[in-house]
Amino acid sequence: MQRLIRQHWWKALGVLILIYVFIAGMLIPLKPGITIVTPSSTRTGGELIIEVEGYNTNFDQAGDAVRMWLKMDDERSLQAKRVEVLGPTRAQAAFIIPEYLPSNQKVQDFALVVDNPVDGAAVRPNAVLVTQDSIDQELGEQTWQNDPLTDLSQRDGITFPFRNILGETIRNTYFHVSLWLAMMIIFIAAVVYSIKHLRGFNLDHDYWAAALTAVGLLLGGLGLLTGGIWAQYTWGTFWSWDIKQFTTLIALLIYLAYFVLRRAFPDEAQKARISAVYNIFAFVALIPLIYVLPRLTDSLHPGNGGNPALGGEDLDNTMRMVFYPAVIGWTLIGSWIASLMYRSSKIEEQLLENWEDSPTLD
Amino acid sequence: MNMVQQILRLLWRDWVLEWRTRYALSGILLYVFATIVLVYSALLDIQPQVWNALFWIIILFAAVSAIVKSFVQESQQRQLYYYNLVHPLALLIAKMIYNTGLLFLLSLLSWLVLGFLTTNPVKDTGMFVLAIFLGSMGLAIAFTFISAISAKAQNSATLMAVLGFPVIIPILLILVKIGANALRLMQDTAIGGDILILVAINLVLLSVSILLYPFLWRD
Numbered sequence: 053m054q055r056l057i058r059q060h061w062w063k064a065l066g067v068l069i070l071i072y073v074f075i076a077g078m079l080i081p082l083k084p085g086i087t088i089v090t091p092s093s094t095r096t097g098g099e100l101i102i103e104v105e106g107y108n109t110n111f112d113q114a115g116d117a118v119r120m121w122l123k124m125d126d127e128r129s130l131q132a133k134r135v136e137v138l139g140p141t142r143a144q145a146a147f148i149i150p151e152y153l154p155s156n157q158k159v160q161d162f163a164l165v166v167d168n169p170v171d172g173a174a175v176r177p178n179a180v181l182v183t184q185d186s187i188d189q190e191l192g193e194q195t196w197q198n199d200p201l202t203d204l205s206q207r208d209g210i211t212f213p214f215r216n217i218l219g220e221t222i223r224n225t226y227f228h229v230s231l232w233l234a235m236m237i238i239f240i241a242a243v244v245y246s247i248k249h250l251r252g253f254n255l256d257h258d259y260w261a262a263a264l265t266a267v268g269l270l271l272g273g274l275g276l277l278t279g280g281i282w283a284q285y286t287w288g289t290f291w292s293w294d295i296k297q298f299t300t301l302i303a304l305l306i307y308l309a310y311f312v313l314r315r316a317f318p319d320e321a322q323k324a325r326i327s328a329v330y331n332i333f334a335f336v337a338l339i340p341l342i343y344v345l346p347r348l349t350d351s352l353h354p355g356n357g358g359n360p361a362l363g364g365e366d367l368d369n370t371m372r373m374v375f376y377p378a379v380i381g382w383t384l385i386g387s388w389i390a391s392l393m394y395r396s397s398k399i400e401e402q403l404l405e406n407w408e409d410s411p412t413l414d
Numbered sequence: 415m416n417m418v419q420q421i422l423r424l425l426w427r428d429w430v431l432e433w434r435t436r437y438a439l440s441g442i443l444l445y446v447f448a449t450i451v452l453v454y455s456a457l458l459d460i461q462p463q464v465w466n467a468l469f470w471i472i473i474l475f476a477a478v479s480a481i482v483k484s485f486v487q488e489s490q491q492r493q494l495y496y497y498n499l500v501h502p503l504a505l506l507i508a509k510m511i512y513n514t515g516l517l518f519l520l521s522l523l524s525w526l527v528l529g530f531l532t533t534n535p536v537k538d539t540g541m542f543v544l545a546i547f548l549g550s551m552g553l554a555i556a557f558t559f560i561s562a563i564s565a566k567a568q569n570s571a572t573l574m575a576v577l578g579f580p581v582i583i584p585i586l587l588i589l590v591k592i593g594a595n596a597l598r599l600m601q602d603t604a605i606g607g608d609i610l611i612l613v614a615i616n617l618v619l620l621s622v623s624i625l626l627y628p629f630l631w632r633d
Contacts, residue, residue, distance in 0.1 A: 299584075306580040316568070
């Protein structure tokens with residue numbers, strides 16, 4: 053450890069990784085998507101004309117090659133009879149909705165699939181809701197004319213997935229979520245040093261624990277801030293007393309109390325021992341706060357109450373290529389800051405010793 | 415003396431000390447009366463939602479005022495004397511059991527007084543008693559350990575509030591939810607899970623306290 057904190061390669065690595073994360077995370081475009089479909093509901097029988105608004109799309113370049121489908125399930129879909137391009141992000145499409153649908157539901161939802169050679173295929177789930185005047189599943193199955201989705205185009209180049217509502221804020225994954233994971237790694241390291249201190253009462257371990265806790269607090273504060281900025285765009289308000297926000301705030305308060313505790317003791321050895329005890333106690337109290345309680349209450353936060361989060365489609369391979377380096381980058385930078393704080397504590401200790409030993413004191 | 419005998423002896427001593435002054439008992443009665451009078455004069459009518467919040471506020475402050483003196487009321491020299499006589503863990507466990515019991519009694523008392531002064535909105539008595547018991551246990555464990563930490567510093571009452579409040583927030587959040595269920599303010603079929611989580615939090619805090627206490631009492 054002593055050798056490692058004097059070496060520079062891992063600090064440079066951390067900086068390089070974060071530069072990569074900022075450039076890639078901010079500049080790689082989003083996959084074309086569909087933001088607005090109007091009208092979003094209709095009845096069976098007759099022609100449906102919808103206006104589609106795209107995001108990052110190039111309908112004008114594709115021209116007549118733009119095709120659209122209303123997809124009912126994996127086997128059944130309806131193709132648009134005609135598509136009219138109104139601009140790069142706007143298009144109109146006409147569908148013939150049959151009298152009877154092969155479904156026994158009063159309201160059947162359709163996903164909209166838009167495909168063109170320039171942008172590739174884009175899907176908008178639950179784009180149109182069709183209300184059936186009368187339900188006859190068998191008749192619907194007999195009269196259904198299926199237009200299967202064929203020859204869907206692939207877009208070249210690297211993109212991040214487009215998610216409705218999230219939009220560009222999906223990039224926050226690289227900052228908010230990775231800061232949070234790095235914070236947990238740093239806090240765990242701090243607890244390890246606290247345990248080490250209690251096993252040998254070595255003051256160096258206490259300096260490490262204090263430095264790492266301070267860095268964890270910083271990363272947690274930044275995580276809360278980036279989460280708030282994200283919430284401003286998706287939930288409409290910076291702070292909404294969501295259970296995740298609330299428990300996070302409490303968790304940070306627990307760690308702020310750690311520093312209040314440290315200031316309460318003039319004696320170094322006593323301060324180190326008691327704050328190590330509190331650090332372990334606080335970490336144990338932190339786990340139900342962050343990982344158990346938010347699961348019990350309704351939350352809008354991704355990962356709660358059926359909202360998408362890290363997993364499956366939501367973190368695709370392109371995002372992984374930025375997300376995992378981001379976690380490593382923040383952890384390295386955090387360790388760098390902690391090692392500087394540790395060294396400053398060591399210097400402080402040495403200066404104090406020299407001052408106490410100096411003969412000019414008397 | 416073995417551990418159990420030591421714990422029983424310490425429990426009896428704590429009770430005698432309390433009964434001599436009735437500090438916690440009169441304190442809680444004061445809290446209940448003051449809170450009810452204030453809220454009643456401001457709102458004129460106490461709805462079950464407000465009742466639930468009031469009840470747990472009273473219990474929280476009662477816990478702070480009753481437990482803060484666990485380790486502070488005795489001088490360092492006297493504590494050293496105890497550690498010579500009994501096992502340090504016996505002292506901690508005795509304090510935790512005593513504070514749990516005291517807090518449980520105080521909660522029942524304030525429920526009684528609150529019910530007498532307003533109405534008793536509790537529909538599911540069994541669940542509410544269980545919530546009071548588990549809550550008393552959780553608050554007692556957390557605050558006893560925190561008070562052991564803060565007793566080492568000067569100005570320990572303030573330090574205890576700063577250290578203690580964030581730690582007990584998870585317990586309070588679950589207590590308010592179980593309380594709301596017992597008052598039929600909400601119907602949650604999965605409330606058993608919440609009760610289990612409360613039990614788990616209590617056990618984890620207890621075991622961490624017991625593991626860490628040996629490092630705390632020595633000076």
